[in-house]
Amino acid sequence: MSGIILPGADGALYQRDRAWHPAADTPGYKSTTFRAPKHSLLALGPTKSEMSGPTFGHEKLGALDNDLIRNFSQDGSDAIGQRMIVYGQVLDENARPVPHTLVEYWQANAGGRYRHKKEGYLAALDPNFGGFGRSITDENGFYHFRTVKPGAYPWPNGGNDWRPAHIHFSVFGHAFAQRLITQMYFEGDPMIWQCPIVATINDKAAIDQLTARLDRQNTTPMDALAYRFDIVLRGRRSTMFENKLEGN
Amino acid sequence: MLHPVPTLKETPSQTAGPYVHIGMTPNFCDIPGVYATDMGSTMINGEVEGERITLNIRLIDGAGVPLNDGLVEIWQADASGSFVSPTAPNSNSVPAFTGWGRQPANGDGVAAFETIKPGRVAGPDGKPMAPHVSLWIVARGINIGLQTRLYFEDEAEANEGDFVLNKIMDKRRRQTLIARKENAGRYHLDIHLQGEKETVFFDI
Numbered sequence: 469m470s471g472i473i474l475p476g477a478d479g480a481l482y483q484r485d486r487a488w489h490p491a492a493d494t495p496g497y498k499s500t501t502f503r504a505p506k507h508s509l510l511a512l513g514p515t516k517s518e519m520s521g522p523t524f525g526h527e528k529l530g531a532l533d534n535d536l537i538r539n540f541s542q543d544g545s546d547a548i549g550q551r552m553i554v555y556g557q558v559l560d561e562n563a564r565p566v567p568h569t570l571v572e573y574w575q576a577n578a579g580g581r582y583r584h585k586k587e588g589y590l591a592a593l594d595p596n597f598g599g600f601g602r603s604i605t606d607e608n609g610f611y612h613f614r615t616v617k618p619g620a621y622p623w624p625n626g627g628n629d630w631r632p633a634h635i636h637f638s639v640f641g642h643a644f645a646q647r648l649i650t651q652m653y654f655e656g657d658p659m660i661w662q663c664p665i666v667a668t669i670n671d672k673a674a675i676d677q678l679t680a681r682l683d684r685q686n687t688t689p690m691d692a693l694a695y696r697f698d699i700v701l702r703g704r705r706s707t708m709f710e711n712k713l714e715g716n
Numbered sequence: 717m718l719h720p721v722p723t724l725k726e727t728p729s730q731t732a733g734p735y736v737h738i739g740m741t742p743n744f745c746d747i748p749g750v751y752a753t754d755m756g757s758t759m760i761n762g763e764v765e766g767e768r769i770t771l772n773i774r775l776i777d778g779a780g781v782p783l784n785d786g787l788v789e790i791w792q793a794d795a796s797g798s799f800v801s802p803t804a805p806n807s808n809s810v811p812a813f814t815g816w817g818r819q820p821a822n823g824d825g826v827a828a829f830e831t832i833k834p835g836r837v838a839g840p841d842g843k844p845m846a847p848h849v850s851l852w853i854v855a856r857g858i859n860i861g862l863q864t865r866l867y868f869e870d871e872a873e874a875n876e877g878d879f880v881l882n883k884i885m886d887k888r889r890r891q892t893l894i895a896r897k898e899n900a901g902r903y904h905l906d907i908h909l910q911g912e913k914e915t916v917f918f919d920i
Binding site: 563693 | 722723724725726727728730731732733734735736737738739740741745746748749754755763777778780781783785789791792793799800814815816820836837838839840845847848852854855856857858859860862863865879880883884889897899909910914915916917918919920
């Protein structure tokens with residue numbers, strides 16, 4: 469882990485489109501009631517502190533860190549569930565790849581159960597599934613990992629709310645102000661349109677952006693389906709450095 | 717020159733959910749054996765210039781209840797006011813001071829960081845900003861990560877002239893970013909997500 473300040477790092481990012489993101493206070497998702505700030509955000513111009521950020525290029529990731537089918541295996545056998553590869557490219561708003569950045573992911577098991585002491589859902593734990601992993605993007609911004617498809621599960625919000633199958637993602641970029649957490653859904657899942665957390669986003673096109681596409685070309689025959697999920701981080705407005713830099 | 721226009725939309729945010737600790741601090745939530753350590757748990761890896769400090773950052777919701785399922789990341793300059801210099805991808809050298817930390821909120825809603833007191837960094841106006849630490853906060857019920865800063869009570873003079881603090885028109889609300897000094901080397905900051913003492917959060 470170390471930091472990096474790109475040339476032009478004081479240059480502003482494009483302003484965040486807050487209407488594209490969920491608002492803070494979304495009554496349909498009840499947990500926001502006491503956790504949503506009520507004041508307006510303070511608009512802050514770019515400063516070195518937030519336009520720089522940590523990088524993880526030299527972290528030694530374990531060989532199984534991006535293999536959720538095996539990385540928690542207790543007895544050497546694979547996790548239970550529909551095998552799949554999730555991959556994609558991390559880009560910025562200027563459509564430039566974001567290389568050497570950390571991507572972390574976590575999910576429920578095939579039955580919709582998380583490995584967490586506070587989790588009370590009656591679906592069984594899989595003794596060989598931990599439910600998390602991490603990757604560093606390659607020079608073209610690509611990441612990939614192997615996992616099983618997470619199950620849908622009920623959660624205490626309304627009387628009978630269910631989360632669609634999803635995977636949580638955390639992504640860094642090269643500036644602390646690019647930091648992003650989101651969730652990936654699966655193409656064609658009707659549960660997406662019934663979910664109060666998905667519904668915190670107003671724009672259908674924005675929800676589509678969170679929906680991974682089945683990718684038959686990259687399916688591993690007789691083994692695993694493939695889903696593609698590209699992630700877009702904020703981009704820099706500066707034009708004067710645009711010929712020089714990755715992720716400028 | 718024409719103003720540049722983004723060609724892609726940023727991926728929309730979704731809440732980190734109640735189980736963010738599984739993905740980001742698995743050892744903390746009793747899933748050992750996959751990662752040797754939780755990333756960001758240690759910021760100091762050797763001899764480092766500067767005053768060693770502890771930052772206790774407590775997350776509190778609008779009903780006054782501490783968040784025991786939150787997570788805080790910090791990013792800061794070193795004692796000389798520099799951010800850690802770039803390291804080549806795949807090199808093995810971990811910097812003595814990383815500048816970046818990640819801690820889960822404990823049962824009392826407190827994320828505790830062992831770090832050093834940052835030096836002053838030049839602000840957009842060319843003047844040094846007061847020593848500060850940048851914060852990023854996520855949890856269940858937070859739809860998009862909250863960004864703010866921590867400043868230090870014992871830097872009153874520097875705080876007076878700080879570029880960011882001075883952008884907060886209501887002077888009383890500036891206090892929401894200033895960590896209280898508890899004793900030698902220990903600072904405490906309450907982050908109020910809403911209510912009378914709501915913290916000033918940024919749109920950066």
